[in-house]
Amino acid sequence: MAAFVTGIQVMLGLAALVAMVRAVQGPNLVDRIVALDVVLILLAGGLAVQAARSGSELFVSAVIVVALVAFAGTVIVARFIEWRDTP
């Protein structure tokens, strides 16, 4: 189980690296925020399997917090783009 969880976490970590390529390249703010949203969702997945391995309640709360931050961040940036472009 421990080796399996580590394998999954490595896989999610690689996925996050790939997503970071898009976040760095852009070219627009929309592209970057989509990529960062994905990175946070991948992080939440890694925390969820860590919760299964350790049985610690801390990781369970962290999954929810990270998922909330990903959502709130995306919505706030979307609002920012709309307001910025409205004279």
Next chain:
Amino acid sequence: MSVAEIAGITLILGGAILSFVAAWGLVDFPSALARMHAATKSASLGLALVALGAGLAAESATLFGIGVLVTVFMFLTAPISGHMLGRAAYDAGQVSGLVHDDLASRPSRPLSFETSRNRVSLLRMLPLVVIWVLLWRDSSAGVWIGGIAVALAIELIRGIRSRPTLVRPGAFVVFLAQYVWKVVLSNLRVAWEVITPHNDQITEAIIAVPMRTPSVPAALLVANAISYTPGTLTIELTADPLVLYVHVLHFESVDAVRREVADLEDLVLAALGEPLAV
């Protein structure tokens, strides 16, 4: 190994592979909205699968409960952030390469809610209180009182007037089953396009789809359901009349898109017990 562990490990593996393909889609797909179809939705479903699988693999009821909560949460939030980001990108002029664009001639105003502050609905508060208590994982009196206080505060602050919509359990299960199947199929289709080197099938378009029902809750559920399936994304919803503006990844014809939405609308209306016309 128990059956639950094997099922959990399968779910985790499936979710992780889907997440990886989603991240790859970010690099592979040609435009911002296309990447939103491939990445955000598939990654959300991937997280839901991983969280459910983690609960099963650890054989922990608490963790599985959190997995269910994450799944519901992803279904509620991924369409909203996708919709807001899609509309912001469109209004900022960052969406190009559309073969058909109904949103360019958008005549009516966006949907807005009547607001009022005078009605507190216990039926709306109940799920909030239950989720609060579940998150604390402690059912002492203090936690319940705290949950009720927070739910009451939300009721008083947001002031959106909507009557609670009742659900027909049988029809709702049919809707859920067909919908989950549709989500899985469209995720697999987009994942396949990410893996194969050529994206020849991508033809983006924005189609106006008039809703046949006057019911706003039904329209919102259809809009959310559409946005969670890769390949279709609600960009805008206008009132008077209710019209959905749907961004599609694989445009074939306007009628095909409208028929797809109408099928989903039928399922939603049956589940909510709403009439087709006033």
